[in-house]
């Protein structure tokens with residue numbers, strides 16, 4: 001495997017807070033000061049009441065897998081080196097629907113999971129779904145390749 | 154949903170035009186759009202100066218848009234619309250243009266969807282499709298729309314007991330249709346074994362569940378029915394049409410679309426029901442999405458499309474419900490934004506007796522539906538129109 005290939009890293013500025021939180025091991029999302037709506041994907045205006053006062057807060061990251069897949073095709077040369085790559089759509093108990101990497105391919109629809117926010121090798125925060133409890137080792141090869149050296153903690 | 158749009162009476166769709174699809178092209182989007190425009194003129198016998206409105210959809214024309222074309226093609230239209238709605242663009246172009254005709258803002262509108270395709274254009278498009286998708290979907294494996302639609306498809310299969318063999322019915326019948334229409338980028342029929350044994354793209358989506366990106370254009374003209382008659386052009390009228398955005402936003406995952414919300418209105422405006430429809434053209438980015446439209450447009454009960462496609466002939470000459478008789482995007486190809494126009498153009502062709510080798514017998518009424526713009530976890534635009542053969 002060549003080290004030259006990197007996962008996608010282009011993000012808009014509002015995501016920098018997630019990158020920062022990943023270094024602290026925190027799962028954070030913007031929450032509306034006025035109506036308490038939790039926002040995902042992150043944005044600058046509340047989707048519910050259109051208020052512009054959103055505060056990043058730590059959110060309980062437990063949820064359930066709504067659907068999952070193993071990607072066998074990708075537009076990213078990095079991921080093409082590591083197919084198949086398992087991803088899922090998670091419904092957080094807190095409300096939002098979130099796409100995340102799956103820690104292992106065996107996780108399936110209906111499984112309870114916990115999302116963690118980890119730094120990838122670009123220093124970007126990415127969400128990973130672990131079995132509820134959050135202690136399992138990340139098994140998916142593609143995912144291990146994209147996390148930084150503290151990946152196994 | 155009780156509010157109904159005003160009637161589209163008096164408006165005619167004429168001159169169905171397709172610029173042959175190419176898997177890849179060195180030519181610019183302007184070439185495909187310009188060829189479509191030239192074909193519209195030669196088919197209708199009109200002069201460039203007669204076209205005083207343009208409604209355009211294109212992804213690969215960027216950073217240019219419809220206004221750039223007025224300069225490129227030396228035209229001075231008094232009405233202009235750029236419609237960035239992907240698979241929903243054709244019906245929207247028709248609706249906007251129809252109102253312009255009725256209001257007198259334009260007399261002849263060229264509606265064109267066209268794109269080029271090269272090695273980079275497809276990945277550039279899907280990697281940057283929307284802010285939400287490039288930030289919150291793309292980093293998770295860069296699977297493009299396959300990420301989103303594999304999950305929608307899996308959920309739909311689980312919820313309604315749908316098998317890949319059911320999707321195969323749609324994909325195989327469309328291949329037959331495409332071959333009859335002599336417009337497939339594929340050269341031979343699709344059999345069940347080939348369908349089932351194709352390589353996985355994002356389970357449960359396999360190769361033949363995906364459209365083939367390509368270059369090409371689809372186009373038609375709108376004018377008053379009176380004008381169409383005076384030009385002796387065979388035409389199609391709009392019996393009813395609706396559009397809706399971000400419908401059922403509270404569903405955790407997509408299994409029904411805006412069609413289900415507006416269909417009663419639409420059929421009641423037209424004074425017909427699904428049983429009166431001679432052919433159906435759905436937006437076929439994936440076969441599960443075709444099934445959603447068959448259900449939500451009332452051709453079968455919710456959750457029953459798998460049984461419906463197994464018991465109904467979908468080919469142009471099968472005597473059942475001729476569906477995507479052009480071959481659709483699954484078998485003719487997805488020429489970018491032209492994919493949003495392929496249905497209307499095919500319906501005009503069928504209803505005016507201009508079908509190629511795939512003419513549906515006694516085709517008087519067609520339903521065409523559009524679907525587009527996967528901004529995050531589903532497409533947000535849904536629309537449909539009921540079209541009928543114009544009275545001479």
Ligand SMILES: [Zn+2]
Pocket residue numbers: 032033034035036037046047048049050051
């Ligand atoms: Zn709010």
